[in-house]
Amino acid sequence: MTQTSVARIGILTASDRASQGVYEDLSGKAIEQVLTEFLASKWEKVYRLIPDDRPTIERTLKELCDEEGCALVVTTGGTGPARRDVTPEATEAVCEKMMPGFGEQMRAVSLKVVPTAILSRQTAGIRGKTLIINLPGKPSAIRDCLEAVFPAIPYCLDLLEGPFLQGSDTAPKVFRPKAK
């Protein structure tokens, strides 16, 4: 199961305004920074910045999974209750399996910071051999949420027969259960 290949990780920012250049995509940047800090094993990013449009999000997720061969795709943006927030629906539409534990834990962690965390509709799921995780839009919340779920991500990729991720010394400790 130990593979030495470089892990490809998709970073997908869904944001009408950032994709139009109204402001900089600080959220996508925050994801890259946190992953760089947390991962000791080699990885390369596959980055996409697109509007909050459901067909576009679905098409881009499929491309990152099926064509770009990403083992992990992390999204930011579009998880709130507003009309243009459709990232969870797009994620569910392209996944064969949903992983409710990610959303539950991310909301539980964010809830310690702000009571409006219950408005976040973040989910996670699996398409083929790719784990897709929705993160919140706010850079500080991105760090909190990635910190909370990071320990389980490498083992999840093992189970999906993906690349072997290793955590850095400063990352939240990666956990791999002993084989049965």
Add this chain to the structure above:
Amino acid sequence: MTQTSVARIGILTASDRASQGVYEDLSGKAIEQVLTEFLASKWEKVYRLIPDDRPTIERTLKELCDEEGCALVVTTGGTGPARRDVTPEATEAVCEKMMPGFGEQMRAVSLKVVPTAILSRQTAGIRGKTLIINLPGKPSAIRDCLEAVFPAIPYCLDLLEGPFLQGSDTAPKVFRPKAK
């Protein structure tokens, strides 16, 4: 985004027995009392008492959202595992988006009181510009659950371009994140 219009709030009780007059609808009354206590801004109730019948619940939810123009609809009843408990299914059927954080938090809060809280299937979702929230049937649990989710409701309605709700001095503190 600040609107001074009166917020219309739907209170929907689904109960075979209360709707037949077998007993009084104490649950709907409890919701009204708690909202009266928690809201400082003006609101008016749009009340419906109907049987635990899925088509009737769906039709009434649509009416409260689309015709009565409620910014918020709060239901009580029909969230358990029994055969006639179908409120969550009716809610999901009329919503475009689900808000899983509400159910998670309400169950977590109720679980501190009774272990049977895990049997509650409460959910929440959005139809158009209306937030629909399922509350439990028991008046004391209604208060616990509303108390837990109230701080996030006004900001949710802001994001849905609804009326500007203000909390009273004795309400759980309303939270509105700073704009990005």
Add this chain to the structure above:
Amino acid sequence: MTQTSVARIGILTASDRASQGVYEDLSGKAIEQVLTEFLASKWEKVYRLIPDDRPTIERTLKELCDEEGCALVVTTGGTGPARRDVTPEATEAVCEKMMPGFGEQMRAVSLKVVPTAILSRQTAGIRGKTLIINLPGKPSAIRDCLEAVFPAIPYCLDLLEGPFLQGSDTAPKVFRPKAK
């Protein structure tokens, strides 16, 4: 509502390897042991050991509910993210109602033991008068999860007009709310 009939409880192990005899079904055995310890009222097990094949799981669940008349069906295996893990999907496909509180609580409890608990996709639901609960595959996790949800199971079966379960002295205390 008090029935003195013997409760039939289905124990369904979904495991490619155990069903091929590669190893013993310790998970199914663990469920039986824990239930024997927790239940004071009479029950009899209806046991099935099948591969991780979605149509087979669905067919077996239907058989345990509709033909064998189980009041409760407890599954083990197939709740992870791997390609052959399809028990939650099979469960959802045969249920009329989902019970999200079970999965939430089991993950919360398991999360105190291992951070990879968020990878578990366990769910629960109702088919006719039968409560179906997915448990994890690991025997120690089975005990932790059953311990966490056991107090709510007898009352759930009451609401489904099923047999009256009684907890043993050493079981986590069964809770039955007073009637309204």
